[in-house]
Amino acid sequence: MKIICNGEEMVAKEGETLEEFILGLQLNPATVVVECDGRIVLRDEYTQITLSEGVVLELIRFVGGG
């Protein structure tokens, strides 16, 4: 299943949740802000949203230190 992530075409597994997709990118979901089809996703929705064909994601990932 093809999706768009940060402007690039990527492949997501059928039935994959947003949380699982982010984990698959080797990122900690708690450190990533997600916009899904133009809407900012709340933190407790990461496990509830199932990705579908053609969905457009924007991920902003944070690293520690300050």
Next chain:
Amino acid sequence: MISVNERPYQFKFGTTVSTLAKEVKPEADIYIVNGFPVNGEALLSDEDNCWLIRRGEMPAAEEMERLLYARHTPGVHDRIKSSSVGIMGLGGLGSVVALALARIGVGHLLLVDFDLVDPSNLNRQNYFVDQVGMKKTEALRINLGRVNPYLKIETLDVVLTEQSIPTVFANVDVLVECFDGAEMKAAALRCALTVLKGKPFVGASGVAGYGDNNQIITSRIRAGVYLVGDRETAARPGEGLMAPRVGIAAHHQANQILRLLLNEA
């Protein structure tokens, strides 16, 4: 016409600095003309900028005000004096951002952190060795007060959460994310893009180590929402946080805040 302590003053040619001091401020024991210390015999000339100071004396609120007025473009001082900025986290970013804002005279600061000053903070944060063990909120209030005692500084010694941020900072003009942990950085941006949508926001990510200066950049994420840093260099063993690079990022943040307050962004 000369200026004396940032006030215009009509003088007679041939007047010495000590004569001027007798007229204007007899208790002064330090004379500075055009940025250089001089003795009392120095002659004044037109357009000189004079400071007559008594050693150790605290400038009055009004004098401090004139000083900032004189340093800033007209209109700028009034704008920033009436502005409020909220800072989340008072570490290497937050304590440095706060000092820069205090120096330019941002009138209201809301400073929030739960932590104490510890010795490992001193390599980059605006605290002093005799403040180890103090609450950061308290130590920073003292340090900013030594720069400008006339600012309104509010502090809150709490652990912020994604739920509490919108309430705590409901009334600030600009919200600044200076957390250490990546999870709270993400949480803060999520607040800025949802519940606090429309409130100007300046966050940071990727400030560790001593990599290239110019990888630290300020990016506009959305209208009024900015992120500073190289976005990659995490603090980890072997790549610590150090005053120079964290300081570059903190001052990127401070300047972006100023630009937002002045509607330049």
